[in-house]
Amino acid sequence: MPKSTKYVAKIPNEQGFIDYTPEEDAVWSDLYAAQIDAVEAHMARPYLDGLKKLNMPQSKVPQCPDISEALTRETGWKVQPVPALIGFDKFYGMLADRTFPAASFIRSREDFDYIEEPDIFHEIFGHTPLLTDPRFAEFSNAIGKAGLKAEKKDFSWLIRLYWFTIEFGLTRENGELKALGSGLASSKTELPHAVLSNEPTLRAFDIEDILRTPYRIDIHQPIYFVIEDMDELFAAADRDLMVDIKAAQAKGLFALVYPTVEKKAS
Amino acid sequence: MPKSTKYVAKIPNEQGFIDYTPEEDAVWSDLYAAQIDAVEAHMARPYLDGLKKLNMPQSKVPQCPDISEALTRETGWKVQPVPALIGFDKFYGMLADRTFPAASFIRSREDFDYIEEPDIFHEIFGHTPLLTDPRFAEFSNAIGKAGLKAEKKDFSWLIRLYWFTIEFGLTRENGELKALGSGLASSKTELPHAVLSNEPTLRAFDIEDILRTPYRIDIHQPIYFVIEDMDELFAAADRDLMVDIKAAQAKGLFALVYPTVEKKAS
Numbered sequence A, B: 001m002p003k004s005t006k007y008v009a010k011i012p013n014e015q016g017f018i019d020y021t022p023e024e025d026a027v028w029s030d031l032y033a034a035q036i037d038a039v040e041a042h043m044a045r046p047y048l049d050g051l052k053k054l055n056m057p058q059s060k061v062p063q064c065p066d067i068s069e070a071l072t073r074e075t076g077w078k079v080q081p082v083p084a085l086i087g088f089d090k091f092y093g094m095l096a097d098r099t100f101p102a103a104s105f106i107r108s109r110e111d112f113d114y115i116e117e118p119d120i121f122h123e124i125f126g127h128t129p130l131l132t133d134p135r136f137a138e139f140s141n142a143i144g145k146a147g148l149k150a151e152k153k154d155f156s157w158l159i160r161l162y163w164f165t166i167e168f169g170l171t172r173e174n175g176e177l178k179a180l181g182s183g184l185a186s187s188k189t190e191l192p193h194a195v196l197s198n199e200p201t202l203r204a205f206d207i208e209d210i211l212r213t214p215y216r217i218d219i220h221q222p223i224y225f226v227i228e229d230m231d232e233l234f235a236a237a238d239r240d241l242m243v244d245i246k247a248a249q250a251k252g253l254f255a256l257v258y259p260t261v262e263k264k265a266s
């Protein structure tokens, strides 16, 4: 069987709006309510400022055109629904075009606490606040542009730079560890794991180290990178990331630190 | 970010043929060569008979119309390329229509030994031989028809019946354990794990038990079900599977037996 999912992308109408059912709106509302206190306690300033600027609805699934209007005003970005699985070439191409590709379905209640595929709660609640910040907007765009120049075999290298910053980056505010990444903003269990548990290894933001660090999508990250100064992202956006990728490839991946199970070869 | 992959579905031309590059044909050829000896040693008769009937090319990626021609002759089935991720509703709908949905891309050489998403080697080499057998063809069709009647919340229950038979079923021939499932036929490491290692738990084919058994896609299965007599599949195809699903749901899932890692909630 091909990879299958019970989730199907929602197709927007000609104005870009999507019809969500009352139950889907209720799931959004409950996800928002379940997450907002931890987010206010542990997410970093750039995220929280963005969340305020977007002023998204709390009791129903936000619509991409509404979020896009605010994003465009702030940084020239927009957000656009895509199928539940997209190719890296499309992903990078859209970032290069300052368009954030968003899965459009929302998880069902039985997947309230865990869903493997990113859903619109992750995409909108998790991602769009940071895209109101010029440093994250520029950095995301730079990754997209690098992706346009990359070959297929480089895609899985470049994505690690996205993963350890936009998805799972940390920072510090007045000495206190705070979360930046969207994957933390939208995760009930990983947010406290990342900033409170003292379990993960914290490493300094370094592009080559990030490119060489393997990750798994289905477990709490055992390693996070700490971006002490957001202007490092501007600096990173000015680099030739393909040169960094070649350098990382020459040195090779770091050893895995996560628990391994007997993986199958299919 | 939405779920992303470096693999993009190949689009067939109007005659249903797909252009594979010489390198892609070479990957097929090497996968076939790497797997055929173990398959001949450990796969069951129905699979091996099917493989012979299909007479698929060994040195280039087979084309769906060619495979379909043989399948149609044997059991009225055909095989059709689909996107890399499809909804369960589409999956069941196609099975109900005696059409096997096949991912159309082939893995790259760096994923030679392990790829999370099923590729066309798994689909054609793994799946299509069994579809020449009327018992597997009928049983697959019955699962599709049940899926048409199922609600969304039942999809993940019904799929377990497919998983533990078509994908990972075992049988016995002259007292010797043999593999039936396509996920075993296409896996270099899981085939010997399943039939030779004595590590897995073997259970008797029982629809309710199967429906209640959780699985993970990314590890070698710790539990297999043994179909002693293929006619059990004909009998299963005559059942009202929705009644079985309701019964299984009432009793609930069995406890997990596989190693767990700290799963994230996203």
Ligand SMILES: [Fe+3]
Binding pocket: A001, A002, B118, B122, B127, B167, B182, B183
């Ligand atoms: Fe399969």
Ligand SMILES: [Fe+3]
Binding pocket: A118, A122, A123, A127, A167, A182, A183, B001, B002
């Ligand atoms: Fe994301």
